[in-house]
Amino acid sequence: MTRIALAGFFHETNTFSPQPADLDAFRRPATLPGLTVGDDISRVFAELNVPISGAMRALSAMEHTLHPVAWASAVPCGAVTREAFETIAGMILDGIAAVPDLGGVYLDLHGAMVSEAYPDPEQELLRRLRVRLGPDMPVVASLDLHANLSAARVAALDALAMFRTYPHLDMAETGARAAALLHRRIAGERFAMAFRQLPYLIPLHAQATGVNPAAFLYALCAAAAGRPGIAGAELALGFPPADVPHAGPSIVVLGDPAAAEQEADALQRAMLEAEDAFARSLPDAEEAVRQALRTPRGPVVIADTQDNPGAGGTGDTVGLLRALIAQDAPDAVLALLHDPEAARLAHRLGEGAEADFRLGAHSGAVPEIPVEARFTVERLTDGRVVAVGPMYRGNTWALGATALLRHRGVRVLVSERRLQAADTAVLRHAGIDPKAVPVIVLKSTVHFRAEYEVLAERIIVAASPGLHLADLRGYAYRHLRPGLRRMPGAPTF
Ligand SMILES: [Zn+2]
Structure with a gap:
């Protein structure tokens, strides 16, 4: 029985977004809980599909004594402010250092955080942790499938585990895998970690693990993890809207040194062979709506990937809304458009009222003008949503008005808060049965598939305006490492 400190600091940073992640953004709950401290962590996370939830359950079952310290996340957006990083990192480091007779540390990290002060703030957190605890303290982390991993970060850890599904159905399961590695490390085992970075970026819409090539690659990882001498075979597909040298996919194989290197080589070859299969082109907003309206049976889901708040999108671009109106879609719904002013105006007017609205395009993120039209206020809600899908089940979301x-x-x-409409509860709470709507537009890239893949007749991923580019060649990168291809199969420049 060992005393184990647990903490989490979770942010996926789109460095091309001008909206910073400040302390307030981490305090508020979003699609995952907000800043939670001490024993409240055991209560809040007990039943959720979050890595720390799975880690706590697994470590308790192994009869370790848990000391949850602090956990925080914010909706993906621009860089984490100095104040937010220093405050939360300080809480985590001080909390861990205060645990008496500490025997191990579990960290729930995203892996693609960028802060105003550090291109790799998670490495900075680990560096400070090692300064305080020394090199021999067992420290294990779980990471998101979208982690942009650096060699320094891998070296600062004793072991790691990463999600194998996108949508992230296995967050808690990954936390449990990391916990099992921590347990083995505490018992005296040491793991070599063979690390490889791949030479091309993969846009998020091509990363869904329910389809190839990602499905095939993760099956290879699972097979490799079961081989003799291997303790884990991990693949991150990376978060590409991040202008940092360590952006992009990577592989980590844990185990005996020779076996780990050999499996890492094999997975690297498979990733290189899969490169062209990750390439795909997307229709623009007008074409996506045309295709949806021509589809004989619905629901057709159009994924507004470039304005996905879950990838740092502002959630207020209107390319698809404009196309739906221009093509006079007979029955369509779009969720969620982040427009606090419109939401508040509708609440002042009341249900049944009719008024001229200027919807969206207020953030100025992309050169667009609002949609000006006469709308009827059909329904008002307080935006309290309890997620029902397999990824987010049990989380309470506050969309605001x-x-x-x-x-x-x-x-x-329209909503006061900016959130990814990835769970059907968002539509259901507003009285909409998603099965009954022929055309549904969701500001999401892949997470919506957890429920909508079964429910929809067809899914169309569209490239409508937004900050999360589907064609990564549109970003003005300055800090990528030399030789990294901006798109699968694209020439290096
Ligand atoms: Zn992710």
Whole structure:
């Protein structure tokens, strides 16, 4: 029985977003809980699909004594502010250092955080942790499938585990895998970690693990993890809108040194062979809506990947809304459009009222103008949503005031808060049965698939305006490492 400190600091940073992640953003709950401290962590996370939840359950079952310290996450956006990083890192480091007779540390990290002060703040957190605890303290982390891993970060850890699914259905399971590695490390085992970075970026819409090539590659990882001498075979597909030298996919194989190197080589070859299979082109907003309206049976889900708040999108671009109205879609709904002003105006007007609205495009993130049209306020809600899908089940989301507005056949759910509409509860809480709507536009890239893949007749991923580019060659990168291809199969430049 060992005393183990647990902490989490979770942010996926789109360095091309001008919206910073400040301390307030980490304090508020989003799609995952907000800043939670001490014993509250055991209560809040007990039943959730979050890495620390799985780690706590596994470590308790192994009869270790748990000391949860602090856990914080914020909706993906621009760099984490100095104040937010220093405050939360300080809470984590001081909390861990205060645990008496500490025998091990579990960290729930995302792996693609960038802060104003550090291109690799998670490495900075680990560096400070090692300064305080020394090189021999067992420290193990779980990481998101979208981690952008650096060699220094791998070296600072004793072991790691990463999600193998996107949508992230296995967050808690990954926490449990990391916990099992920590348990083995505490018992005296040491793991070599063979690390490889791949030479091309993969846009998020091509990373869904339910389809190839990602499905095949993760099957290879699972097979490799079961071989003699191997303790884990981990693949991160990376978070590409991050202008940092360590951006992109990577492989970590844990185990005996020779076996780990050999499996890492094999997975690296498989990733290189899969490169062209990750390349795919997307229709623009007008074409996506045309295709959806031509589809005989719905629901057709159009994924507005470039404005996905879960990848740092502002959630307020209107390319697809404009296309739905221009093509006079007979029955369509779009969620969520981040427009606090419109949501509040609708609440002042009341249900049934009709008024001229100027919807979206307020952030100025992309050169667009708001959609100006007459809308009926069909429904108002307080935005309290309890997620029901397999990825987020049990999380309570606060969308703020929401309003379902209608213009002819097109409905749009506007909200005060910026969140990814990845769970069907977002539509259901506004009285919409997603199965009954022929065309659904979601500001999401892949997470919506956890529920909508079964429910939808067809899914179209569209490239409508937004900060999360599907064609990564559109970003003005300055800090990528030499030789990294901006798109699968693209020439290096
Ligand atoms: Zn992710």
